[in-house]
Amino acid sequence: MNAPHPPPTPAFVAEDVYRLYLDGLLTNNREQCRQCFQQWLDAEPDLLSLYEDLVQRALYDVGDLWERNRISVATEHLATAISESLLNLAYPRLFATPRNGQSALVTCAANEHHQIGGKMVADLFEFHGWRGCFLGANTPLRDVLALVGEKWADVVALSVAMTSGLADVIDAATAIRTAFPAVPILVGGQARRWGGRERVERVPGVRCLASLRDLTIWLKENENHD
Ligand code: B12
Secondary structure (H helix, E strand, C coil), rough: CCCCCCCCCCCCHHHHHHHHHHHHHCCHHHHHHHHHHHHHHHCCCCCCHHHHHHHHHHHHHHHHHHHHHCCCHHHHHHHHHHHHHHHHHHHHHHCCCCCCCCCCCCECCCCCCCCCHHHHHHHHHHCCCCCEEEECCCCHHHHHHHHHHHHCEEEEEEEEEEEEHHHHHHHHHHHHHHHHCCCCEEECCCCHHHHHHHHHHHCCEEEECCHHHHHHHHHHHCCCCC
């Protein structure tokens, strides 16, 4: 007698999975979100699409709903907490690449409380074989400088989400550049949506990158071939 066929695996349709994921975020259905996240992780070999096309897109939509008073601050906070916790499901994927011996220090500027983008940046460095040291939100500049001084950084990546954070990020980049002229500085984050790139890139040694996709290109250009 023939063995029964296993049920067919449902086809991965990104838009459908995205809609279910967003619905789960807005209704505090963590398990639905987890399933969608896992499906995306299984369907996509790298992290770019998972982070940008699922998690980032959903949080931008949540932000728009909050801005238009369609959801409460509490719902937005729940959606954020669910998103942040799910990122850890990608953790095993980060260390599949051989280590290249280089370190990236990733941090948010002083007064910047949006930390999910920065965490993704650190993850992407790890995914490409770097050590990605993520210092989180609102890190005092003197402490960032101390860690760079302790040789924690072959590159520093700064994340800025708030338009009002541009001055702090420029201060941070200027101080890092002055103390450690050989360390490249990358700046990214959604503050760029509202302009300011030219001001940031006026600091010598600073490169603004628009997205994780751009960071991937930078990583490929800066591969260590030793
Ligand atoms: C969650 C959230 C919060 C949480 C953050 C908690 C946390 N753990 O991070 C809390 C509640 C703290 C918060 C507070 C505030 N928030 Co808020 N928040 C958001 C929300 C909904 C999601 C943020 C997020 O995680 N997005 C998803 C991540 C993945 O996207 P991302 O940060 O852009 O990162 C991606 C890229 O930019 C890139 N990237 C990021 N950094 C870097 C760095 C490098 C080097 C590179 C290469 C790439 C890169 O990679 C990421 C993946 O693609 C957004 C809505 C939105 N549009 O994002 C509003 C939003 C950012 N917040 C906003 C506001 C106004 C505030 C408050 C002022 C609200 C208030 N009145 O208190 C405060 C300010 C706090 C502060 N001083 O920072 C506005 C900002 C508007 C502006 N022009 O500046 C937004 C856009 C909401 C809106 N639509 O108006 N917020």
